[in-house]
Amino acid sequence: MRTEFQINLKTSKNAISRKQIHKSITKEPVIRQYLVLAEQVKQVRAESPERSMREIAKWLGYSPARLSQIFKLTSLAPSIKEEVLLSDSDKIRSATMTFICDIANEADWERQKELWLTLFL
Secondary structure, X not given: OOOOOOOOOOOOOOOOOHHHHHHHHHXXXXXXXXXXXXXXXXXXXXXXXXXXXXXXXXXXXXXXXXXXXXXXXXXXXXXXXXXXXXXXXXXXXXXXXXXXXXXXXXXXXXXHHHHHHHOOO
């Protein structure tokens, strides 16, 4: 038995195309994009601890080393995360992954905040 459905594949004028979504996401600072990704990976790991970073990296099209580097952003102090997510400062846009990872490698959140402030000097 075969069942057929007629589906109108034309997009409505209110629908957002995949290209528009990608364009709006890429307008965000790279550090913000990576922080959001890192938090999403953290959530996946919490919900499915059997999933390895290697497996998640493969799903996302990243090398395990690159995903590990991105995942370090979850170690940032909450106040820094908040600033990265909410600030429209040009300094956020110019922050390099290397600089942010150096901050994330620091275990003490107070020291992280001091290092973060050097970005704005």
